[in-house]
Amino acid sequence: KQEVTQIPAALSVPEGENLVLNCSFTDSAIYNLQWFRQDPGKGLTSLLLIQSSQREQTSGRLNASLDKSSGRSTLYIAASQPGDSATYLCAVCSGNTGKLIFGQGTTLQVKP
């Protein structure tokens, strides 16, 4: 059974700092991995999707990497801004059914 873990659970950094969020999964046989952002009381916004054959994806100040063999993914946020404050969720799709298994999330606070 696939399990997804995110560390740390919460993170507080000063504005401008570069930071890394971690996601690990127990079964390396994945179809894809997605990173999402969730603001309080809101739905999910897709940030990056990495297919199993890819090693990384970039969008603006965000870079996500994937190492299937070690069961890890990282989300790198460069030059963090207060507007980046949110909960970041990692989700793994283990088959072509599209079903996602979510980690518990990392709640990020960027202080001005």
Place this chain on the structure above:
Amino acid sequence: GAVVSQHPSRVICKSGTSVKIECRSLDFQATTMFWYRQFPKQSLMLMATSNEGSKATYEQGVEKDKFLINHASLTLSTLTVTSAHPEDSSFYICSALAGTSYNEQFFGPGTRLTVL
């Protein structure tokens, strides 16, 4: 990107009533949609997979008679919480599979259900 809407965004009801939540893919067709439940400060838990024109597939521990799912068209799936009780209070989120080769999902804004 693809847009998914949910209606209502917030509902408060009395215990024993039934509540219907709609999930619509606005600019694409989705043969598969998913329903998730999220408790405060917790992650999303998959409840069921909604397939257009066929019965939903429920995850272990989810009562199919309690949470009725209908996917009558390629752009609409509904979740009905029957005979709601306070313990059903939660944040319900749907997502739709965009049908691309890489199985990207797009999520609705969620529905906050409060059962008094």
